[in-house]
Amino acid sequence: MKRMIPLVSALALMAGAATAADIKVGVSPGEHAEIMEEVAKIAEPMGLNIDVVEFSDYVVPNQALADGDIEANSFQHEPYLDNQIRDRGFALVPIATTITTPMGVYSDKITAMDDFPEGGSMGIPNDPTNGGRALLVLQQLGLIKLAEGTGLVPTVLDVVENPRDMRFRELDAAQLPRSLADLDAALINTNYAIASGLNPKEDSIAMESADNPYVNIIVVREGDEGQDWVQPLIDAYHSPEIKAFIEDKYHGTVLTSW
Structure with missing residues (x-):
């Protein structure tokens, strides 16, 4: 039950x-x-x-x-x-x-990460561990570069290269699916994606590597x-x-x- x-x-x-x-x-x-x-x-x-x-x-x-x-x-x-x-x-x-x-990138506005706009808003979880995880995914995707030595818990202050001038919106992880209309894209944990009716395989525009800690x-x-x-x-x-x-x-x- x-x-x-x-x-x-x-x-x-x-x-x-x-x-x-x-x-x-x-x-x-x-x-x-x-x-x-x-x-x-x-x-x-x-x-x-x-x-x-x-x-x-x-x-x-x-x-x-x-x-x-x-x-x-x-x-x-x-x-x-x-x-x-x-x-x-x-x-x-x-x-x-x-x-x-694996964490996914979702958007109501774009269909590929190459389309992410200059100065666009990217939602990430506001807890240190999942927020850091989201930043590592963005680095994996080549969208940002993080300072060396930040381990698994980097923060937005550790972003040393941000060629698209991405603006980070740190929100409660459970709120991110409901906030897609107000964001250009968001990194969403799979459990909250599924709970909100998103299909990670079909609806994400990018996914974290399966080889993760x-x-x-x-x-x-x-x-x-x-x-x-x-x-x-x-x-x-x-x-x-x-x-x-x-x-x-x-x-x-x-x-x-x-």
Whole structure:
């Protein structure tokens, strides 16, 4: 079962005692929610009941996990988790890898990156990790050049070459699909693209290379790695049925890590 948790009330979610057979897993909209719903079906015959809890942004799922409102989450890549741990002090650890979802460039105004206008507006996520990822994609596409040594989290201040005088609009990642009418283009995470009705394979005008460090993960609280439900959760996610579901549904826009 999937329940929508509005941002304003997510932290008020009542935790309820989890047992080895009853857990809540937090996800973000799009493919993470869709896949976890299928994982729940696979896990049930194993004796594991998964309540899929959908959050509306990238910030609350880690806070909810740290607060004990959910037992695990599945929505983020490791660079994002590392940044959250560093900035917010969460005692959270990854227990398994899941999928990779290359970030795409989308536009309501142009059909190819060569058509991006001089002085045009480019939307990017406003969180440090995904914003940095977007800038790295733009560098990969040859549209900007970043200062050396910025690693995986460059900022717009690290742009040293910008031949098209691109103007960066930093917005909440979930808001970017709804903002395309006001932008010349935007870098959008695949989960928010899918949740908004965009087809990454058909609607994107450029895609991040599949060879990237942003593999997604299942995360639990530090100390919960040995809980009885952990291995069944991993086994259900890494099952042949889930691999087939992902391949059949997403046609190469979502890649499995196992």
